[in-house]
Amino acid sequence: MISNADLRARRDAAVARGVSNPTGIYAAKAENAFVWDVEGKRYIDFAGGIGVQNVGHRHPKVIEAVRRQLDGFVHTAFQVLPYELYVELAEKLNALAPGDFPKKTALFTTGAEANEHAIKIARFATGRPGVIAFSGAFHGRTLLTLALTGKVAPYKTGFGPLPGEVYHAPFPSAFHGVSERQSLDAIEALFAHDIGPERVSAIIIEPVQGEGGFRVAPFGFLHELRALCDRHGILLISDEVQAGMGRTGRYFSIEHSGVVPDLVVASKSLAAGFPLSAVIGRAELMDGPGQGGLGGTFSGNPVACAAALAVLEVLEEQDLLRRGLALGELVTGRLQAMARRNDLTSIGEIRGLGAMIAVELVADRETRTPAPELARSVTALARRDGLIVLTAGHAGNVLRVLVPLTAPDEVVEDGLAILERALVEAEAGQPGS
Ligand code: PMP
DSSP states (O other): OOOHHHHHHHHHHHSOTTSOOSSOOOEEEEEBTEEEETTSOEEEESSHHHHTOTTOBTOHHHHHHHHHHHTTOSOOOTTTSOOHHHHHHHHHHHHHSSOSSOEEEEEESSHHHHHHHHHHHHHHHHOOOEEEEETTOOOOSSHHHHHHSOOOTTTTTTOOOOOSSEEEEOOOBGGGTBOHHHHHHHHHHHHHHTOOGGGEEEEEEOSBOTTTTSOBOOHHHHHHHHHHHHHHTOEEEEEOTTTTTTTTSSSSGGGGGTOOOSEEEEOGGGGTTSOOEEEEEEHHHHTOSOTTSSOOTTTTOHHHHHHHHHHHHHHHHTTHHHHHHHHHHHHHHHHHHHHHOTTOOOEEEEEEETTEEEEEEEEETTTTEEOHHHHHHHHHHHHHTTEEOEEESTTSOEEEEOOOTTSOHHHHHHHHHHHHHHHHHHHHTSTTO
16 A cells, blocks of 8 residues: 555655645545545545535535536637536526626636736726735735735745735734724825825735635725725725635625625635636626637636536535535534633634634734644644644634535534644643643
């Protein structure tokens, strides 16, 4: 039997170092909320391939739809020989995305690619170059989206110069000492010092930051942003790559606030593991760029479209939006109980929306000093005991739960029990404890 260690050695010799593999676990198979490694060990999966498995690994409906499509055709390029699946998916996404106005969709392959296109569409529509994003944001690793991403190490280090006319405002986060007012004032300061609002095409925001540590933009703040955009003719883009497709109990996380963005970007759980992304937006904006201005060879691949249509059916048939809300309550409740334990002192904040829940670990609850080492040892101990859980956050001190919405309560409970034991053990092993 091949071991994780063997594969690790081969990986180190053959694969670029910059592609990180913090778990060192090599996958052999996966089913709903479980993954098995090449050594036959089973794990509960709280990562879901970084938020991709809202309907669980290998949902039978998704696999069946993919099999059917494999028997038809795998790729023709939508630009060369279009197919109904793409059109049908666009129709469905147009109907699901917020906004009571005509919408159109363009499909792509990755989250970064869709974000890049959203900015292209916004620039084309407004004729303006500037874009405002937020601190702690993650919008991708391609050069433009890297410029939008609001975290230097490890993403931007050594890759400059990055495209210009991208500006950052602090993301409002009470726990991190940034009020809504401060964030809005910072945008006004950008307008005063760096770029006039008449030169800004778009503001892009994750209504719930993913890599940034599941920080939820206050709904009032999103309304203020909408008003500010309307005042200045700026487009509002909601990056729902991680928070979308049912994760927060709505198709798109911004729906919780009632704010309607001009463009919505979706990917990750959209096609349950098949590479697919979408920009959905106001028809007149989407129709701006001329023929050939949008797209790509693999954009809207038919197998991925078949998977996505099955995902949408599963979300509805299994009532997974409601399930997302219930799951969020279950996870939050258990984490709150952990935070009340006298022997656990590192839980600084539990936050999130729907089933997108995270816990920020701190060295000191008063000063809120981040505890990234502790977070790392919790994830390592959890792996030892059969749970895959990811970190996030500016300092890497946030544990995030992205368990499939289809996971039974017992499995989620078992995963949380492993997490709790890992926290206790990791805290006890801290220097000075
Ligand atoms: N936006 C958000 C909110 C994300 O979480 C990610 C990926 N973590 C991306 C964009 C980039 O997606 P991809 O890795 O598919 O390019």
